């Protein structure tokens with residue numbers, strides 16, 4: 001069966017592009033979320049230390065340029081649009097432009113490899129709201145499947161990890177501990193999705209291709225009030241604990257939960273986690289995210305082709321199989337409280 005599409009829509013998070021954007025951006029991010037204002041101001045300070053500019057928008061521009069090139073060479077010949085949840089270009093403006101250009105049905109690539117409310121359902125809600133804002137004639141958008149176990153994502157991550165491992169002195173390299181890091185979320189939210197299961201599976205798939213390193217899945221960028229439980233262990237606490245145990249010399253962080261080196265990677269890992277490593281006598285190296293790795297870009301093209309052709313051949317590594325194309329009604333529900 002063949003599906004007709006006339007565009008690709010890259011759907012992402014957005015980030016500030018100057019000091020005056022920081023607070024309004026963070027207010028957009030945190031609208032409706034239970035996060036103390038002090039935490040927001042603390043995060044604002046991280047952004048201000050980098051001139052109020054998050055690299056995420058530039059990284060998405062680079063991703064789109066690389067994908068345009070990939071589609072120009074291999075097809076399908078489709079225009080690529082880009083819309084964000086939290087900062088310009090915002091999804092309603094992008095969908096209005098798509099309507100003006102006569103686009104009727106697009107395939108959506110979300111910059112999240114893992115299923116969560118934030119990375120799946122919330123983006124679908126954002127698109128729906130944008131369609132309502134644009135009104136009649138707004139394009140339909142079908143989301144591409146989650147790619148946490150796609151060979152393209154795993155192979156690109158493995159290559160990035162090997163680059164970071166090569167920074168460790170060769171005589172110590174095989175003993176380096178690997179920390180796979182992902183954005184923490186409230187435990188209640190985690191109960192409504194496959195986030196932890198998928199993260200653990202990606203980490204396993206990558207680690208088995210790296211050799212026999214000890215490895216752990218850890219979390220970063222926690223934002224909730226202190227009484228609310230979020231996914232743990234926190235990466236900085238974990239490195240501190242490794243330091244106390246005294247038998248780990250080198251740690252390689254793989255930011256498996258993210259696809260580009262945005263502010264949460266630069267600040268929470270390169271600044272904070274590396275500083276903690278220094279304090280406890282552990283050398284910390286950090287692998288780059290997949291970014292515009294050619295295998296990651298070819299994976300996006302493969303996901304597009306697979307969906308257009310309707311083929312049954314949908315590559316996925318490991319036992320969990322390919323993720324669904326169309327989210328079931330209860331996919332990535334926003335659970336705010338765990339029922340006991």
Ligand SMILES: C=CC1=C(C)c2cc3[nH]c(cc4nc(cc5[nH]c(cc1n2)c(C)c5CCC(=O)O)C(CCC(=O)O)=C4C)c(C)c3C=C
Nearest residue numbers: 012013029033035043111112116118119183185223259262
């Ligand atoms: C309740 C859950 C979350 C809160 C609160 C939250 C706050 C928060 N997040 C950022 C910046 C980023 N978050 C990103 C990804 C991301 N965030 C959550 C959850 C919460 N964040 C999840 C589950 C994820 C992963 C899925 C996804 O949407 O990507 C990202 C990366 C986005 C990307 O496209 O790569 C950023 C950047 C801030 C500044 C913030 C509030 C202080």
Ligand SMILES: [Fe+2]
Nearest residue numbers: 118183221264
């Ligand atoms: Fe976040």
Ligand SMILES: [Fe+2]
Nearest residue numbers: 115120331332
């Ligand atoms: Fe989902």
